Amino acid sequence: MSEHSPLDLAAGDPYGPHNLPYGVFTPTGDDRPRVGVRYGDHVLDAGAAAAALGSPHADLLRQPVLNPLMAAGRPAWQAVRAGIREWLTDPGHRAAVEPLLHPLDGVTLHLPFEVADYVDFYASEHHATNVGRIFRPDGEPLTPNWKHLPIGYHGRAGTVVVSGTPVVRPNGQRKAPADPAPSFGPSLRLDIEAEVGFVVGAPSVLGEQVPLSAFRDHVFGLCLLNDWSARDIQAWEYVPLGPFLGKSFATSVSAWITPLDALEQAWTAPPARDRALLPYLDDAEAVPAGLDLHMSVAINGHTVSNPPFSGMYWTAAQQLAHMTVNGASLRTGDLFASGTVSGPEPEQRGCLLELTWSGRDPLELPDGKRTFLEDGDEVTLTAWAPGPDGSRVALGEVTGRIAPAVTG
Known part of the structure; x- marks a missing residue:
């Protein structure tokens, strides 16, 4: 046993055995992507560990993406997770496991799964109300359907990128109201x-809806997500069909997918609903499906917002039920996102449109004022959830730096 073993974590490490998020990595000097599990500030080569310890799930873990494991279903997810926890915590496995832990700063992290479809929702009442007040100051902030169904739109799966990927400023058509x-x-x-993004593992059958009660059978885990938005392009194009080029240029996700089973202490009741819901969305008698996630947004290292996910009006289970109620099928690798997370206080708003009230109230940052992002700005999202015995479960961060637009 080495004097400072990576298996010996400090008390309260948010990436301890209670967490164990999955990713895909390549070590220095090796270009073969493989499934990894984060443990402290190291990454376990899960496939190599499974092979060394005779796991029946070795084939699922010796893959270049998470999709085969995700497709295997919840019993396999639980068995694999239990096995990995045992490998990392049982002293009898130290000799086999310790050489398979790679320092996090010595690996390259990749997009951990192949994205099948991407759907973005609009689930925060605080965000939707603020946006409605900005764009419809003389009307009702919420549209008539907002409290009856989770509003969403289909995005572009091919432009989902892993944390750390530069975000190139998009080109497009713009028209301010006064422009001719x-x-x-x-x-x-x-x-x-x-x-917050939710990643589908087990697929469903075309023509059959997924009920609220089946959420945990289909959703493998979650990750932080930044759905970059070009507000001027969006404002000109979105009437009448909704978001398109103003959204589809990049969506950044964490390199780490946190299993739902790591969040047992984080489940909480969603806010009280003040509209009767149709039966397929009615969760009054269901297991609480809100999540107590504490998020933080930083621009160039300076925290500008702390949005609370626990206040989201629509839960991920309701979003999944609505997404399939017409018979649309789920595929392994489907990604659906919560929509912007905002709280009731100004310092809890999850986008610059709200934080600056559409540019009226610039943010004061150490490196100057901001209304919207400038080239070179780096945005980082982080979050944590309550874990067992007062611990924290860290969600992998999402970072992206703005690169100048490509001009020709």
Whole structure:
């Protein structure tokens, strides 16, 4: 046993045996992606460990992406997770496991799963109300359907990128209300959206809906997500069909997928609903499906917001039920996002559109004022959830730096 073994974590490490998020990595000097599990500030080569210890799930873990494991279903997820926890905590496995732990700063992290479809929702009442007040100051902030169904739209799966990938400022058509005609060029109102993404593992059958009660049978885990938004492009294009080019240029996700089973202490009741829900969305008698996640948004290392996920009006289980109620099938690797997470207080707003009230109230940062993002700005999302015995479960961070638009 080495004097300072990576298996010996400090008390309260948020990436301890109670967490064990999955990712995909390549070590220095090796270009073969493989499944990894984060443990403290190291990454366990899960496939190599499974092979060394004779796990019946070795084939699922000796893959370049998480999709085969995700497709195996919840009994396999639970068995694999229990096995990994045992490998990392049982002193009898130290000799086999310790050489398979790679320092986090010596590996390259990759997009951990192949994205099948991508859906983005609009589940925060505080966010939706603020946006409604900004764009419809003389009308009702919420649309008539908002409290009857989780509003969402289909995004572009091919532009989901892993944390750390540069985000190139998009070009597109822009037209301010006073402009006589649209112009073309780089977005001038580039924004963030602090969100949580849910990753589907087990698929469903075309024509059959997924009920609220089946949420944990289909969803493998979750991750932090930044759905970058070009507000000026979006404002000109979205009537009448909704978001398109203003959203589809990049969506950043964490390199780590936190299993739902790591969040047993984080489940909580969602806010009280003040509208009767149709039966397929009615969760009054269901197991609580809200999540107590504490999020933070930083620009260039300076915290600008702390959105609370526990206040989200619509839960991920309701979003999944609504997404499939028409018979649409789930595929392994489907990703659906919560929508911008915002709380009731100004310092809890999850996007610059809200934080600056559409540019009216600039943020004061150590390196200058911001209304929207400038080239070179780096945005980082972090979060934690309550774990067992007062511990914390850290969610993998999402970082992206704005690169200048490509001009030709």
